[in-house]
Amino acid sequence: MQASKRLSAKCIEQLRLEIEDSRGNEVFALGFLDGKGLVTRLEVRARGNKESVLALQNWSGDTADPSDPDDLSHTPDVLIHNHPNGFLVPSDADLNIAGRAAEGGTGFFIVDNTAAKVYVVAEPRRRRKRVMLDADTICAALETGGSIARRLEAHESRPSQLDLMRLIIRGFNEDSMVAAEAGTGVGKSFAYLLPAMRYALENDERIVISTATINLQQQLYDKDIPLVNGALNKKLKAVLIKGRGNYLCRRRLTDALRETDLFDDAEDLERIAAWAETTAAGSRSDLSFLPAETLWSRVCSEADLCMGMRCAERERCFVLALRKEAADARILVVNHHLLFADLAARAEGAGYDSTVVLPPYTRVIMDEAHTMETAATSFFSKDFSRLSVYRQLGRSRYSMKEAQTPPMASSRRVMDFTSQTAGSSALSSGTVSSISRIRPARRAIFLRSSKSSGSRVVVILFSSAGVSRKAHSF
Numbered sequence: 001m002q003a004s005k006r007l008s009a010k011c012i013e014q015l016r017l018e019i020e021d022s023r024g025n026e027v028f029a030l031g032f033l034d035g036k037g038l039v040t041r042l043e044v045r046a047r048g049n050k051e052s053v054l055a056l057q058n059w060s061g062d063t064a065d066p067s068d069p070d071d072l073s074h075t076p077d078v079l080i081h082n083h084p085n086g087f088l089v090p091s092d093a094d095l096n097i098a099g100r101a102a103e104g105g106t107g108f109f110i111v112d113n114t115a116a117k118v119y120v121v122a123e124p125r126r127r128r129k130r131v132m133l134d135a136d137t138i139c140a141a142l143e144t145g146g147s148i149a150r151r152l153e154a155h156e157s158r159p160s161q162l163d164l165m166r167l168i169i170r171g172f173n174e175d176s177m178v179a180a181e182a183g184t185g186v187g188k189s190f191a192y193l194l195p196a197m198r199y200a201l202e203n204d205e206r207i208v209i210s211t212a213t214i215n216l217q218q219q220l221y222d223k224d225i226p227l228v229n230g231a232l233n234k235k236l237k238a239v240l241i242k243g244r245g246n247y248l249c250r251r252r253l254t255d256a257l258r259e260t261d262l263f264d265d266a267e268d269l270e271r272i273a274a275w276a277e278t279t280a281a282g283s284r285s286d287l288s289f290l291p292a293e294t295l296w297s298r299v300c301s302e303a304d305l306c307m308g309m310r311c312a313e314r315e316r317c318f319v320l321a322l323r324k325e326a327a328d329a330r331i332l333v334v335n336h337h338l339l340f341a342d343l344a345a346r347a348e349g350a351g352y353d354s355t356v357v358l359p360p361y362t363r364v365i366m367d368e369a370h371t372m373e374t375a376a377t378s379f380f381s382k383d384f385s386r387l388s389v390y391r392q393l394g395r396s397r398y399s400m401k402e403a404q405t406p407p408m409a410s411s412r413r414v415m416d417f418t419s420q421t422a423g424s425s426a427l428s429s430g431t432v433s434s435i436s437r438i439r440p441a442r443r444a445i446f447l448r449s450s451k452s453s454g455s456r457v458v459v460i461l462f463s464s465a466g467v468s469r470k471a472h473s474f
């Protein structure tokens with residue numbers, strides 16, 4: 001590629017002269033982008049030989065004001081070096097450094113000795129200067145006569161609401177976690193919506209708002225967010241995302257219609273088919289009647305049965321259309337189950353930069369957080385039935401020739417057992433790793449035995465740091 005597409009004429013000339021001064025040897029430089037993505041500033045940091053150059057670990061530039069955390073001039077956008085032989089394909093060492101740099105969003109370019117051609121090994125991530133929230137300006141919207149207050153019927157300025165909002169604004173500005181309890185009537189949804197929407201707008205970030213109930217999700221999506229949008233100068237796109245099972249799967253509906261004689265409620269199936277041709281979102285809540293659970297479960301979207309891009313209905317698919325909408329949105333309204341499903345998949349290795357259940361986001365607000373533990377349990381836990389634990393214990397007992405140890409004599413025995421057998425093939429690797437993650441935080445765990453045959457051990461793992469709360473009885 002022509003270097004002029006990625007570097008300004010001044011930088012090309014500077015690089016060419018530096019390489020010439022270094023007698024055609026390798027030169028290592030830091031590049032800084034302008035707002036349009038062009039390298040307009042260069043700092044040469046090292047000179048090497050014909051084969052290599054030091055890629056200095058300290059990539060900080062010289063011009064930053066270290067007292068200003070928003071001064072991004074110290075963070076290079078791209079690492080640049082030349083290949084004297086004119087062959088611009090990256091070596092293994094180049095790829096290694098490019099990979100490390102890319103983790104922090106820094107790109108990697110290779111140029112020839114005239115700096116006329118560039119090979120982009122890794123694209124630089126465009127950095128934005130962060131816009132901080134101004135607490136006085138935002139709070140003014142909820143004070144008497146403010147832009148939000150005017151839109152609310154019988155609104156009264158509430159000091160507790162403004163205090164909560166200032167706390168949340170501080171959380172945004174300081175990248176800190178805020179936990180607050182607010183009783184009914186405080187007006188907490190506006191206390192977080194205003195800062196969140198303003199922050200998402202100013203910084204082009206995606207923010208997730210998670211609640212426990214569909215009622216609150218609908219209220220936020222139908223009333224509160226449009227109201228705040230009305231008070232903002234620009235409209236911020238918000239999307240309400242429900243669990244997948246809430247949406248109709250057109251492919252499954254077609255399959256079901258082929259087998260109507262198998263359905264007791266064939267009439268309702270026909271009504272769903274008629275509705276499918278008119279509904280925009282395909283959400284069950286938009287149906288004018290309540291279909292039987294058995295019927296809906298035959299036609300709703302299911303992750304395991306979804307054919308994705310291979311599906312003949314993908315162009316008209318409600319779920320795929322919603323994903324596209326979510327990718328464009330800056331506010332996602334979800335429920336706790338969906339959020340934890342997404343976080344669990346990310347923690348399992350999907351990472352935080354790509355779309356998993358939800359598109360990537362930078363901040364999360366959890367309303368109705370008192371139900372968080374229940375929602376988290378199903379995603380950050382391992383379940384063991386009494387039978388499977390007995391079976392594993394039995395297998396281990398024989399394999400370790402410890403027949404004298406009675407299985408599951410107590411919860412303490414479970415912990416002893418896992419510490420002895422971690423790594424043993426008697427347990428699945430997932431089970432061993434789950435239980436061994438518990439050990440560092442065992443003081444916080446309550447494993448109790450139960451005489452009831454139907455109950456199970458549920459171990460709650462909240463984060464990679466280990467267990468933070470209790471486990472239930474089995």
Ligand code: SF4
Pocket residue numbers: 248249250251252301302305306307308309311312313314317318319320
């Ligand atoms: S893409 Fe998946 S959810 Fe959509 S219609 Fe096809 S199978 Fe159903």
